[in-house]
Amino acid sequence: QVQLVESGGGLVQAGGSLRLSCAASGRTLSAYVMGWFRQAPGKEREFVAGITRSGSTTYDADSVKGRFTISRDNAKNMVYLQMNSLKPEDTAVYYCAAALTWSVSSRFKQYEYSGQGTQVTVSS
Numbered sequence: 001q002v003q004l005v006e007s008g009g010g011l012v013q014a015g016g017s018l019r020l021s022c023a024a025s026g027r028t029l030s031a032y033v034m035g036w037f038r039q040a041p042g043k044e045r046e047f048v049a050g051i052t053r054s055g056s057t058t059y060d061a062d063s064v065k066g067r068f069t070i071s072r073d074n075a076k077n078m079v080y081l082q083m084n085s086l087k088p089e090d091t092a093v094y095y096c097a098a099a100l101t102w103s104v105s106s107r108f109k110q111y112e113y114s115g116q117g118t119q120v121t122v123s124s
Helices: none
Strands: 002-007 010-013 018-026 033-039 046-051 058-060 068-073 078-083 092-099 118-123
Touching: 002 092, 018 033, 018 092, 018 118, 033 068, 033 078, 046 068, 046 078, 058 068, 078 092
Parallel strands: 010 118
Antiparallel strands: 002 018, 018 078, 033 046, 033 092, 046 058, 068 078, 092 118
């Protein structure tokens, strides 16, 4: 089992940047594929980015491609989401999630564990 805690959210102006962090405890993070998801008010939770166990391959949703970067540090049991050129439509609660799978999935139900989320608000 793994526990996940997100941090780094906040209020930022459009065009600004934030770096989200996800700290894992319990089982070693290198056993898990990791993903970031977000959920805006009144909307479904959506995939943002994912990263393989080793960190060698990443996947981004089209809506964040070229602006967001997912990374991980297995030695520190940490996963990050660097968010640049933020837009008001990026406003949401952001969740990190862990999956005991071989490949990255964009489906939240494929992830066995997730954190409580961190709020990101982008003002125009």
